[in-house]
Amino acid sequence: MCAAIGHTIIQLFRSIGALCLFISRAVTHVFVPPYFPRLIGRQFVDIGYYSLPVVGMTALFTGMVLALQSYTGFTRFNAEGAVAAVVVLSITRELAPVLAGLMVAGRVGASIAAEIGTMRVTEQIDAMTTLSVNPLKYLVAPRLIAGTIMLPILVLIGDIIGVFGGYLVSVYNLGFSPVRYLTQTWDILEYMDVMSGLIKAAVFGFIVTAMGCYHGYNSKRGAQGVGTATTYAVVSSSILILIFNYILTQVFFS
Amino acid sequence: MTAAQQTAKLKLSGVKKSFGNNHVLQGIDLEIPQGKSLVVIGGSGTGKSVMLKCVLGLIAPDSGSITVDGQETTGLDAHARDKMMAKFGMLFQGGALFDSLSIWENIAFGLIQGRGMDRRQARDIAYEKIVAVGLRAEVGTLFPAELSGGMQKRVSLARAIAANPEIIFFDEPTTGLDPIMADVINELIIKTVRDLGVTALSITHDMASARKIADHVAMIYQGRIVWHGTVDALDKSGNDYVDQFIHGRAEGPITDELKTAHKAV
Ligand SMILES: Nc1ncnc2c1ncn2[C@@H]1O[C@H](COP(=O)(O)OP(=O)(O)O)[C@@H](O)[C@H]1O
Ligand SMILES: [Mg+2]
Numbered sequence: 001m002c003a004a005i006g007h008t009i010i011q012l013f014r015s016i017g018a019l020c021l022f023i024s025r026a027v028t029h030v031f032v033p034p035y036f037p038r039l040i041g042r043q044f045v046d047i048g049y050y051s052l053p054v055v056g057m058t059a060l061f062t063g064m065v066l067a068l069q070s071y072t073g074f075t076r077f078n079a080e081g082a083v084a085a086v087v088v089l090s091i092t093r094e095l096a097p098v099l100a101g102l103m104v105a106g107r108v109g110a111s112i113a114a115e116i117g118t119m120r121v122t123e124q125i126d127a128m129t130t131l132s133v134n135p136l137k138y139l140v141a142p143r144l145i146a147g148t149i150m151l152p153i154l155v156l157i158g159d160i161i162g163v164f165g166g167y168l169v170s171v172y173n174l175g176f177s178p179v180r181y182l183t184q185t186w187d188i189l190e191y192m193d194v195m196s197g198l199i200k201a202a203v204f205g206f207i208v209t210a211m212g213c214y215h216g217y218n219s220k221r222g223a224q225g226v227g228t229a230t231t232y233a234v235v236s237s238s239i240l241i242l243i244f245n246y247i248l249t250q251v252f253f254s
Numbered sequence: 255m256t257a258a259q260q261t262a263k264l265k266l267s268g269v270k271k272s273f274g275n276n277h278v279l280q281g282i283d284l285e286i287p288q289g290k291s292l293v294v295i296g297g298s299g300t301g302k303s304v305m306l307k308c309v310l311g312l313i314a315p316d317s318g319s320i321t322v323d324g325q326e327t328t329g330l331d332a333h334a335r336d337k338m339m340a341k342f343g344m345l346f347q348g349g350a351l352f353d354s355l356s357i358w359e360n361i362a363f364g365l366i367q368g369r370g371m372d373r374r375q376a377r378d379i380a381y382e383k384i385v386a387v388g389l390r391a392e393v394g395t396l397f398p399a400e401l402s403g404g405m406q407k408r409v410s411l412a413r414a415i416a417a418n419p420e421i422i423f424f425d426e427p428t429t430g431l432d433p434i435m436a437d438v439i440n441e442l443i444i445k446t447v448r449d450l451g452v453t454a455l456s457i458t459h460d461m462a463s464a465r466k467i468a469d470h471v472a473m474i475y476q477g478r479i480v481w482h483g484t485v486d487a488l489d490k491s492g493n494d495y496v497d498q499f500i501h502g503r504a505e506g507p508i509t510d511e512l513k514t515a516h517k518a519v
Pocket of ligand 1 (some may be wrong): 273276278297298299300301302303304305
């Protein structure tokens with residue numbers, strides 16, 4: 001019993017160690033030349049551009065439902081005026097970064113793990129090494145860069161779409177005055193509300209791409225290995241996003 | 255004979271590797287002279303690929319020594335290892351072509367990304383190699399998934415020789431090919447080794463291929479080299495393992511030991 005627990009704990013620390021080593025080596029390659037601008041560009045498109053529809057839809061409907069929910073709640077206290085504030089603060093500080101992070105974990109994290117995992121099991125990563133190209137530099141570094149830069153941009157767009165969703169519902173469904181809604185939104189918003197969300201997004205983008213790369217890179221052999229790597233990538237990055245969201249919120253607003 | 259000729263191009267001594275309780279390599283001793291072609295034969299799962307990967311540094315051996323041109327390669331730092339790698343070319347068992355790159359980009363990959371060669375110059379070399387392995391130049395713009403198994407092997411070969419390596423490894427080059435295509439690949443290997451003057455280490459369980467491309471043959475069994483000799487000596491090796499293997503008999507020491515192992519379990 002004790003031995004089993006001990007073994008599990010040792011195994012846990014060993015995995016954390018391996019993960020930290022992998023990430024620190026990969027991050028070194030981000031800063032040390034040669035760089036691969038073509039590859040980074042392609043990852044910008046893959047990770048950023050193609051995630052726009054998912055993130056946009058998520059933000060739009062979240063903004064809409066927030067307006068609806070807060071309105072039904074606030075009418076009980078005659079505080080309908082707070083709807084605009086609730087929408088914009090929830091979106092920028094919490095919901096846009098977290099939901100975009102989770103959506104991107106599902107879309108991008110999974111596909112990175114599957115792609116790199118397939119390269120691992122079909123020996124393409126070994127082949128790359130024998131051709132004197134470091135896979136951490138060629139495969140991992142461009143994805144980390146693209147994830148960390150693109151997610152804040154996605155979230156900024158998500159912020160705007162989310163607020164717009166709240167505006168649509170408030171004005172066309174709940175009968176708010178358009179000008180007043182927008183003024184209320186603008187007056188309550190502070191620089192730090194948006195900025196904290198964007199910093200969170202950068203961290204989440206890094207987490208998603210790092211976990212996708214790590215699990216793909218260490219994929220076990222066979223098709224099953226790739227499947228497991230994909231699952232691990234999505235689950236671990238989703239959980240890490242929620243944990244880091246709490247930590248970062250604590251850091252920013254306490 | 256000068257000293258340079260006496261040192262083996264590639265030498266393995268006492269190389270061991272285990273994965274948990276799976277003791278794959280239990281002390282491999284091998285030597286290949288400069289410019290010769292050694293074929294290692296042995297059953298599936300006997301650690302042939304693991305042996306190659308140990309030499310290439312893709313898998314770290316647990317113990318033993320591996321020297322190239324007399325220089326120890328185990329425990330080199332990353333930079334020295336990269337330099338060492340430039341001496342090697344490898345044809346992987348499954349081809350291992352990059353499926354997101356076109357054929358010519360696959361072949362030019364090591365030149366462009368690994369050595370920083372100009373794209374246009376690398377492209378010319380790639381097309382030269384495409385023709386050298388007997389493919390039509392139009393293949394260059396296709397993707398690996400669009401080629402048959404035999405064509406993929408040829409592209410892999412072209413990629414392995416693109417940077418003019420001194421030592422080439424062929425991991426089961428003919429496995430999964432029809433006999434005619436297998437022979438075409440054999441001919442290509444012989445031609446490559448002769449034309450480029452490289453040292454070759456091949457792995458196979460295809461005896462026709464082994465006889466054709468080998469100067470020397472070694473047999474791996476249970477993590478050790480159990481026999482080593484010239485290809486002419488293969489038929490009169492006097493080694494029961496070799497005899498069973500080259501004649502593909504179901505009865506013999508290899509299967510006997512399997513049976514006793516099963517009984518023990
Ligand atoms: N990366 C690895 N991790 C764990 N076991 C491995 C690994 N690579 C190979 N093995 C095991 O080593 C043994 C030999 O494999 P391999 O060298 O591929 O055989 P073959 O002689 O057919 O090329 C097999 O039992 C295989 O399961
Ligand atoms: Mg093999």
